[in-house]
Amino acid sequence: MSGNSLPRPSRPSIAPPTGPLPSLPVAKARSSNVGPATRASLLPGAAITSRAVSSSALPCRPSSKHLTSPSVPALPAESGSAGTLPVGKSLRKTVSIGSFPQPPRHGGRSNPTSPLSTAFTPGGEMVDRRVSSVSRGSVPSRNSSLKKPRTSNIGGARGLLPRSPLSPPSLLNGSADSVTVETGHLSLPSPPQSRNSSPQGSYATSATTFEDVDDGGRADGKGYKDGKGNVIVSVRVRPDAGGKDTKSEMEWDVNNKQALISYKGREGGDYIYDNVFDPQDNNARVYDAAAKRLVRRVMEGYHGTVFAYGMTGTGKTFSMQGTATNPGVIPLAITDIFSYIRETPQREFLLRVSYIEIYNEKIHDLLAGPVIGMNGQAGPVEEIKLREDSKRGVYASPLKEEIVQSPTQLLRVIARGDNSRKVAGTQFNARSSRSHAVVQIVVESRERVPGPAATSNSDKRSAIIPGGVRVSTLSLIDLAGSEKAADNKERRTEGSHINKSLLTLGTVIGRLASDKDKADKEKGKGDKHLPYRDSKLTRLLQPALSGNSLVSILCTIQIGASGSVAAAVSHTGETLNTLKFASRAKNNIVSHAKKADESMGAGGDAGSRALLDRYRLEIEDLRKQLAEGKSKETKDEDEEELKRDKEEEKARELEDKQRHEEQMLEMQLARTALKERIEHLNRLILSSKSLGVNNGRSFSSLSFQRGSVLSNSHVDMRPSSIRSSASHATLEVPGQSPAMPQVHMEGSEEDDSVGDNGDGIASQTVQIQALQTDLADKNRYIATLEKRLLHARRSSHSRVSMSLSHKLVGSSEDGGMVAVIAEKDNEISNLRAQLEDKERMIAALTSARKKNDNAHDMGSESPGSRRTSGYQRSGSDGSGASLMAKGPTSPSLSVKAPYLPPQASTTNSPAKIEEMTRMLDEMISSRVESRVENGTRRSSLMPVSEGQ
Numbered sequence: 001m002s003g004n005s006l007p008r009p010s011r012p013s014i015a016p017p018t019g020p021l022p023s024l025p026v027a028k029a030r031s032s033n034v035g036p037a038t039r040a041s042l043l044p045g046a047a048i049t050s051r052a053v054s055s056s057a058l059p060c061r062p063s064s065k066h067l068t069s070p071s072v073p074a075l076p077a078e079s080g081s082a083g084t085l086p087v088g089k090s091l092r093k094t095v096s097i098g099s100f101p102q103p104p105r106h107g108g109r110s111n112p113t114s115p116l117s118t119a120f121t122p123g124g125e126m127v128d129r130r131v132s133s134v135s136r137g138s139v140p141s142r143n144s145s146l147k148k149p150r151t152s153n154i155g156g157a158r159g160l161l162p163r164s165p166l167s168p169p170s171l172l173n174g175s176a177d178s179v180t181v182e183t184g185h186l187s188l189p190s191p192p193q194s195r196n197s198s199p200q201g202s203y204a205t206s207a208t209t210f211e212d213v214d215d216g217g218r219a220d221g222k223g224y225k226d227g228k229g230n231v232i233v234s235v236r237v238r239p240d241a242g243g244k245d246t247k248s249e250m251e252w253d254v255n256n257k258q259a260l261i262s263y264k265g266r267e268g269g270d271y272i273y274d275n276v277f278d279p280q281d282n283n284a285r286v287y288d289a290a291a292k293r294l295v296r297r298v299m300e301g302y303h304g305t306v307f308a309y310g311m312t313g314t315g316k317t318f319s320m321q322g323t324a325t326n327p328g329v330i331p332l333a334i335t336d337i338f339s340y341i342r343e344t345p346q347r348e349f350l351l352r353v354s355y356i357e358i359y360n361e362k363i364h365d366l367l368a369g370p371v372i373g374m375n376g377q378a379g380p381v382e383e384i385k386l387r388e389d390s391k392r393g394v395y396a397s398p399l400k401e402e403i404v405q406s407p408t409q410l411l412r413v414i415a416r417g418d419n420s421r422k423v424a425g426t427q428f429n430a431r432s433s434r435s436h437a438v439v440q441i442v443v444e445s446r447e448r449v450p451g452p453a454a455t456s457n458s459d460k461r462s463a464i465i466p467g468g469v470r471v472s473t474l475s476l477i478d479l480a481g482s483e484k485a486a487d488n489k490e491r492r493t494e495g496s497h498i499n500k501s502l503l504t505l506g507t508v509i510g511r512l513a514s515d516k517d518k519a520d521k522e523k524g525k526g527d528k529h530l531p532y533r534d535s536k537l538t539r540l541l542q543p544a545l546s547g548n549s550l551v552s553i554l555c556t557i558q559i560g561a562s563g564s565v566a567a568a569v570s571h572t573g574e575t576l577n578t579l580k581f582a583s584r585a586k587n588n589i590v591s592h593a594k595k596a597d598e599s600m601g602a603g604g605d606a607g608s609r610a611l612l613d614r615y616r617l618e619i620e621d622l623r624k625q626l627a628e629g630k631s632k633e634t635k636d637e638d639e640e641e642l643k644r645d646k647e648e649e650k651a652r653e654l655e656d657k658q659r660h661e662e663q664m665l666e667m668q669l670a671r672t673a674l675k676e677r678i679e680h681l682n683r684l685i686l687s688s689k690s691l692g693v694n695n696g697r698s699f700s701s702l703s704f705q706r707g708s709v710l711s712n713s714h715v716d717m718r719p720s721s722i723r724s725s726a727s728h729a730t731l732e733v734p735g736q737s738p739a740m741p742q743v744h745m746e747g748s749e750e751d752d753s754v755g756d757n758g759d760g761i762a763s764q765t766v767q768i769q770a771l772q773t774d775l776a777d778k779n780r781y782i783a784t785l786e787k788r789l790l791h792a793r794r795s796s797h798s799r800v801s802m803s804l805s806h807k808l809v810g811s812s813e814d815g816g817m818v819a820v821i822a823e824k825d826n827e828i829s830n831l832r833a834q835l836e837d838k839e840r841m842i843a844a845l846t847s848a849r850k851k852n853d854n855a856h857d858m859g860s861e862s863p864g865s866r867r868t869s870g871y872q873r874s875g876s877d878g879s880g881a882s883l884m885a886k887g888p889t890s891p892s893l894s895v896k897a898p899y900l901p902p903q904a905s906t907t908n909s910p911a912k913i914e915e916m917t918r919m920l921d922e923m924i925s926s927r928v929e930s931r932v933e934n935g936t937r938r939s940s941l942m943p944v945s946e947g948q
């Protein structure tokens with residue numbers, strides 16, 4: 001039969017789930033007796049589309065029994081279910097997470113009917129698997145045709161070791177640390193809880209049942225040594241592709257009960273392994289026997305590697321991935337992983353997954369996706385290299401790892417990787433894997449020990465005291481199949497790479513036998529003899545092959561080959577090769593896998609740290625930052641508030657101070673003004689009294705006598721008239737300071753001012769001094785007033801200008817302020833004017849005194865002068881006399897001259913009197929003029945003075 005006529009079950013693409021999440025293998029046949037159709041229907045549906053079912057070439061796969069063409073492969077496991085599917089439709093159902101294996105029920109109760117024990121047929125019919133298994137039991141045993149195992153040397157003594165009923169302690173068969181329940185017969189249905197990975201449930205079915213095999217395996221005395229039990233080698237026989245091949249059937253015996261395969265042809269012999277699966281065994285059965293225990297051990301902290309090896313088209317991918325109705329090792333392992341997590345509340349887990357392929361000796365990251373360059377085109381992909389370090393062993397880098405939290409998520413990630421895997425049609429397989437694919441699931445776990453704070457319900461997570469993190473790895477590898485040279489060049493290239501790497505793998509495994517010889521190791525001939533580095537595959541498998549990992553090898557073969565004899569012969573040769581490989585693996589690989597240490601992640605570099613630890617540290621760090629941030633925020637807020645308060649208080653204080661100062665200033669000003677006023681009035685009163693100023697006689701007499709300008713000027717009279725209402729004294733000398741008149745006033749009260757000697761000179765001096773003092777006072781007062789006014793103006797101006805921008809100009813308050821300022825201005829001008837008056841008065845008085853002194857000097861020589869003096873003293877009031885005596889040069893005196901007694905007046909020369917009168921006139925007129933000028937302004941203050 002030509003290659004073209006070979007049956008080519010087409011491989012549908014395994015599209016990533018787009019719609020509902022892929023269903024997971026929640027149910028598993030309790031027994032391998034479950035009919036293919038029934039078993040296929042155990043899964044409610046999955047996104048992983050069956051290659052066969054959705055094959056476009058075989059839209060509806062008929063049952064093998066109904067095959068009309070021998071060229072169409074009969075796949076009993078699939079035919080039943082597939083046959084019921086409508087054309088072009090794939091089976092897809094969604095299953096919720098609740099349908100995943102539930103924790104086991106304890107208490108010795110019989111296992112209830114769980115979701116696992118029921119399943120749906122493609123038609124939606126529910127099937128009780130336990131019933132199915134019973135019915136399966138009625139299926140005629142396929143072993144009926146099997147012959148008794150023979151002892152043979154084929155494959156080497158070790159390769160033919162029959163199993164011992166006393167299987168060695170093994171982590172994978174459960175005998176090392178758990179009770180093994182003897183199932184007695186392979187065809188017995190698994191207990192209902194076999195899908196359950198709980199400690200109680202798992203030992204019942206997951207272990208390979210070494211016990212039912214005789215102990216012939218130990219005949220050579222080498223059998224399963226320590227650690228050998230950690231390696232499981234199984235052989236799976238795929239269903240015949242071309243229907244019945246009687247010749248092949250005659251040559252081969254497959255005894256799954258005894259895990260024995262016998263070949264009766266040339267190079268014939270018996271091959272015994274840990275498990276042998278016949279064509280009727282489904283994937284669940286394969287998983288249970290070959291991988292379940294290993295997966296559980298991985299969850300407990302061991303490294304585990306499962307890989308499928310075999311000729312192309314023999315069912316490696318079918319076994320590893322499975323179909324929607326017959327999920328393979330990978331989806332079943334995922335189910336078990338999450339079941340284990342659910343059943344182990346005392347630990348917390350973190351799972352990350354990577355998916356690579358080795359294609360033509362290059363490693364590709366199947367999860368990385370295409371790299372888009374700057375121009376939008378696919379950019380160069382960074383080459384992935386294999387690295388090695390003491391902690392992690394051999395690993396690929398850089399690699400995309402995805403953290404997964406649910407089985408569906410994990411399945412989706414893997415489906416995505418499957419989609420990117422290189423697949424092509426070959427002579428033997430329509431969808432042949434052209435690469436070795438490695439799914440790696442890293443399991444990190446940590447004990448959850450409730451801490452002291454665990455009692456509070458608030459933050460249970462943070463109340464957990466973290467223990468050390470344990471990291472283990474589960475590698476699930478679907479190798480490319482060995483193949484004959486293809487016609488197509490590309491396939492040939494691929495094939496040569498595949499074959500070369502598989503050959504290296506075979507070589508390494510073959511040499512492991514010598515490697516395990518301790519003596520060799522001591523001689524330093526250990527690892528260096530093993531050509532791990534000859535291929536990427538062996539390099540990647542190095543940790544597993546060198547004993548650090550639990551290993552399960554599933555070898556797939558195809559016994560019958562319909563078609564040409566050449567094809568059948570070719571198959572047989574390849575099958576024998578595979579069987580030999582399996583035997584060597586079983587005998588040579590020694591695993592001393594140990595549970596990974598729980599390491600605290602504090603040490604080491606960040607990269608090598610377990611992700612759980614890195615996350616824990618990050619969480620702690622973030623928590624700290626959060627707490628710090630919070631306290632800092634609160635502190636900042638407090639500080640800011642305090643600062644604000646302080647600033648506000650300061651501003652308030654400043655404002656208060658300013659207001660207080662202003663008030664004080666105003667009060668001071670008012671007080672000073674009042675004082676001044678009082679002083680002024682006091683002085684006025686005193687002066688009037690002491691100088692005997694009398695009621696304007698001098699003024700009027702002066703006016704009458706001198707024909708003063710005052711009498712001719714109404715203007716001049718104005719201020720006088722105003723002031724006259726207040727005081728006579730001021731009327732007498734308009735515009736003059738109240739202190740002025742006393743100088744020239746004659747009258748009865750002059751005693752006070754005539755001086756100690758009563759001669760009038762002292763009085764004048766005193767007056768001058770008083771005036772000077774007064775002047776100094778006034779100056780000081782003016783300076784003070786000016787200063788304060790300036791200050792008040794400034795502060796009020798700023799306030800006024802501020803308020804002016806908001807308030808209407810001319811508001812009552814502002815008006816009041818302006819009025820006050822104007823008033824103050826007036827007062828200052830008034831005071832200035834008074835000052836000037838006084839200065840002039842002083843000048844006049846000084847000159848008058850001088851003249852008086854002169855006159856006195858002259859008069860003292862004549863007796864008249866004494867008389868005058870005496871007269872003055874004896875006068876009725878005395879004041880006038882004293883004044884006269886003080887000096888006729890004084891303007892005041894000259895004013896009063898006409899009223900002096902005749903004797904006295906005669907004592908002064910008319911010229912002098914004349915002169916004095918003239919001086920006085922001048923002064924008065926200038927005074928009056930200045931008064932007239934300032935009259936208006938000063939008058940504003942008059943009412944106040946008058947009022948007072």
Ligand SMILES: Nc1ncnc2c1ncn2[C@@H]1O[C@H](COP(=O)(O)OP(=O)(O)OP(=O)(O)O)[C@@H](O)[C@H]1O
Binds near residue numbers: 310313315317319429
């Ligand atoms: N045990 C089985 N029961 C039913 N069908 C099977 C079985 N094993 C393999 N097949 C079918 O045989 C065909 C080839 O199988 P598969 O692709 O798994 O082979 P393979 O070993 O992976 O080949 P390759 O190395 O070329 O990738 C598929 O259509 C698959 O459905």
